[in-house]
Amino acid sequence: MIRVCTVLDLPPGEAVRVVAHVPIAVFNADGELYAVDDTCTHQDASLADGWLEGCWVECPLHASSFDLRTGLPNGLPAKRPVRTYPVVVRDDVVYVDTAVQDVA
Amino acid sequence: MRTIAVIGASLAGLRSAEALRAQGFDGRLVVVGDEPHEPYDRPPLSKGFLLGTTDRESLALADADGLAALDAEWRLGVRAERLDTSTREVHLSDGATVVADGVVIATGGAPRTLPGTRALRTLDDAVELRAALTGGAERLVVVGAGFIGAEVASTARLLGLDVTVVEVLPIPLGRILGPEIGAVCGELHLDHGVRLRCGVGVEEVSTSGVVLTDGEVLPADVVVAGVGARPETDWLAGSDVAVGNGVLCDQGGVTNVPGVVAVGDVARWSGQRHEHWTSAAEQAAVAVRNLLAGATVDTHDKPGYFWSDQYGVRIQFIGETHLYDEIRYVDGSAQDRKFAAVYLREDVVVGVVSMNDARHFTRLRRQLGTAALSTPN
Ligand SMILES: Cc1cc2nc3c(=O)[nH]c(=O)nc-3n(C[C@H](O)[C@H](O)[C@H](O)COP(=O)(O)OP(=O)(O)OC[C@H]3O[C@@H](n4cnc5c(N)ncnc54)[C@H](O)[C@@H]3O)c2cc1C
Numbered sequence: 001m002i003r004v005c006t007v008l009d010l011p012p013g014e015a016v017r018v019v020a021h022v023p024i025a026v027f028n029a030d031g032e033l034y035a036v037d038d039t040c041t042h043q044d045a046s047l048a049d050g051w052l053e054g055c056w057v058e059c060p061l062h063a064s065s066f067d068l069r070t071g072l073p074n075g076l077p078a079k080r081p082v083r084t085y086p087v088v089v090r091d092d093v094v095y096v097d098t099a100v101q102d103v104a
Numbered sequence: 105m106r107t108i109a110v111i112g113a114s115l116a117g118l119r120s121a122e123a124l125r126a127q128g129f130d131g132r133l134v135v136v137g138d139e140p141h142e143p144y145d146r147p148p149l150s151k152g153f154l155l156g157t158t159d160r161e162s163l164a165l166a167d168a169d170g171l172a173a174l175d176a177e178w179r180l181g182v183r184a185e186r187l188d189t190s191t192r193e194v195h196l197s198d199g200a201t202v203v204a205d206g207v208v209i210a211t212g213g214a215p216r217t218l219p220g221t222r223a224l225r226t227l228d229d230a231v232e233l234r235a236a237l238t239g240g241a242e243r244l245v246v247v248g249a250g251f252i253g254a255e256v257a258s259t260a261r262l263l264g265l266d267v268t269v270v271e272v273l274p275i276p277l278g279r280i281l282g283p284e285i286g287a288v289c290g291e292l293h294l295d296h297g298v299r300l301r302c303g304v305g306v307e308e309v310s311t312s313g314v315v316l317t318d319g320e321v322l323p324a325d326v327v328v329a330g331v332g333a334r335p336e337t338d339w340l341a342g343s344d345v346a347v348g349n350g351v352l353c354d355q356g357g358v359t360n361v362p363g364v365v366a367v368g369d370v371a372r373w374s375g376q377r378h379e380h381w382t383s384a385a386e387q388a389a390v391a392v393r394n395l396l397a398g399a400t401v402d403t404h405d406k407p408g409y410f411w412s413d414q415y416g417v418r419i420q421f422i423g424e425t426h427l428y429d430e431i432r433y434v435d436g437s438a439q440d441r442k443f444a445a446v447y448l449r450e451d452v453v454v455g456v457v458s459m460n461d462a463r464h465f466t467r468l469r470r471q472l473g474t475a476a477l478s479t480p481n
Pocket residue numbers: 111112113114115116117136137138139146147148149150182183184185210211212213224225226252336339367368369370379380381382384409410411412413
């Protein structure tokens with residue numbers, strides 16, 4: 001488990017980047033928390049810097065969108081999914097469980 | 105339509121082929137490209153590939169499965185030499201002729217050349233340039249401080265060369281980014297120990313180096329010219345397709361000839377030729393839809409977007425800077441080389457630029473065309 005931040009530090013519409021085995025981006029999509037690999041599977045861009053809309057994040061470099069629930073891109077130029085991780089909130093602190101990695 | 109020929113097998117051509125299949129075209133699809141390579145990505149050629157951190161494989165725009173799924177006939181290493189619009193024949197350099205009822209023109213641009221210099225447009229150019237830069241050369245002169253010139257300078261600096269950039273205009277990139285931001289881009293070179301000579305032209309390139317119009321001689325082992333590209337329309341000479349600084353199209357990529365559309369760097373949509381990756385990729389689906397419909401049923405009017413990576417700084421820009429009256433910094437500062445700013449014309453956001461600030465850029469680009477400039481968080 002990796003400590004991300006407090007719940008207060010991650011209000012709806014925001015994202016936080018933490019460094020685990022790889023950088024991980026944690027999003028608050030209208031109250032639901034999601035964690036995915038931060039680096040886009042297309043080229044070198046940080047998804048935490050992207051545009052969050054519903055449970056999709058649009059990559060800030062070439063605008064592929066990733067479904068935060070599955071990690072799957074909606075279309076080109078990204079072709080591969082980002083890994084997703086469970087998010088746990090305990091005592092108002094947000095954690096990411098990096099032991100469980102899902103690849104759609 | 106039974107046969108569609110896509111001429112040009114790079115980004116715009118590949119995306120067109122993909123869009124044709126995605127939109128249900130199940131006829132014969134022929135893709136002609138004069139480079140011997142399967143479609144590859146050009147932006148890394150001046151960045152990671154030239155540096156040696158991006159390998160050949162990762163340049164591929166589509167993998168083997170993706171290409172196979174297109175069920176296309178690939179004519180690579182073959183040039184389209186002539187289009188006969190009356191017989192709908194495309195004549196190829198290997199003597200073959202393709203008769204097609206639909207044609208997608210995706211022939212991109214050819215770099216303007218300067219005698220004695222190298223250009224960087226293709227994978228082969230990049231392989232040769234990398235060999236030259238890593239083969240004992242010590243001094244590089246780059247002619248032209250546009251994006252490709254600046255990226256080559258930045259990469260060569262990382263490879264340990266002594267680099268000078270020569271720009272004929274008083275400020276680099278001034279025409280695209282405006283004088284203020286152009287000047288900041290110029291400072292990036294100086295930050296990293298690259299000399300920048302602006303407002304001076306090149307008289308000639310000789311064996312001793314680059315002779316400038318003010319008489320100075322810059323000694324050089326390698327000289328690269330990044331002085332723009334002209335649309336590859338030569339092969340359309342004698343056809344009925346209207347050309348003028350690119351293939352003239354409407355806002356949907358449709359040319360004056362029925363069944364002929366144009367996309368990417370070669371295409372001039374409603375008077376605008378975008379020479380950027382994203383527009384080349386996006387135009388394809390629109391032009392193909394119009395080609396299949398036989399009329400302009402869809403248009404593309406998204407503002408032009410591009411990025412550039414130089415000296416560890418990512419520059420992003422969207423919109424236009426023509427006739428703006430103010431630049432407003434929304435976050436960060438130019439001195440820190442980390443900022444996001446908007447271009448305003450009569451208080452309306454007409455452009456957004458950032459350096460190393462994708463986060464604010466992503467939010468600000470949504471405000472294009474609006475007057476309400478709320479500060480993003
Ligand atoms: C070094 C470099 C770095 C770049 N970096 C960036 C960047 O960071 N950001 C950005 O937004 N854009 C960048 N670009 C621009 C971007 O790569 C282009 O906008 C994009 O490649 C345009 O795609 P296209 O398919 O229209 O044209 P092209 O990529 O030019 O492809 C045209 C293809 O058609 C072929 N062809 C030409 N004539 C014929 C013929 N008669 N018959 C058959 N085939 C023909 C050519 O050989 C070529 O393969 C860069 C370009 C270069 C060269």
